Amino acid sequence: MNTKTACLAIFAMILIVGKVEVTSGVTCNPLQLSPCAAAITSSGKPSAACCAKLKEQRPCLCQYMRNPNLQKFIKSPGAKKVSGYCHIPYPRC
Numbered sequence: 001m002n003t004k005t006a007c008l009a010i011f012a013m014i015l016i017v018g019k020v021e022v023t024s025g026v027t028c029n030p031l032q033l034s035p036c037a038a039a040i041t042s043s044g045k046p047s048a049a050c051c052a053k054l055k056e057q058r059p060c061l062c063q064y065m066r067n068p069n070l071q072k073f074i075k076s077p078g079a080k081k082v083s084g085y086c087h088i089p090y091p092r093c
Contacts, residue, residue, distance in 0.1 A: 028060035030070055039085075040078040051086035062093035 032053050039046035046054075057064075064070045073079060083090045 026056065026059050028057065028063055030057075030060075030064055032057050036079075036082055039082050040073060040076060042078070046082045046085055050082065051088070054082065054086050054088050058088060058091075061091040065091065065093050 033050075035053055036046055036050040038044055039050055061074065065074045080090055
C-alpha cells in the first residue's frame with residue numbers, strides 16, 4: 001500500500017469514527033490527527049502541527065486504540081515513532 005492510499009484509508013476511517021467529548025474538555029476527533037498521517041505511514045518526521053495535535057488529543061488516544069477501525073494505525077510502529085519523536089509518552093491503556 002503506498003503512502004497516498006494509506007493516508008486516504010486513515011481519513012476514511014476517521015470520517016467513519018466521528019468525534020466524542022471526553023471529560024478533560026478535549027473533543028476527541030481523530031481527524032485532528034490528520035497532520036500526522038504522512039509521518040505515521042512513512043519514514044518522514046512529524047511536523048510541529050502533528051506534535052501539537054498529538055499532545056492536544058492525548059486524552060483520547062486510549063479511546064482511539066480501542067476502536068477497531070483506528071487501532072491498526074494507532075498501534076502501528078509508525079505511530080510509536082511519531083509519539084517518541086514528539087516526546088509524548090505512548091499510551092498504556
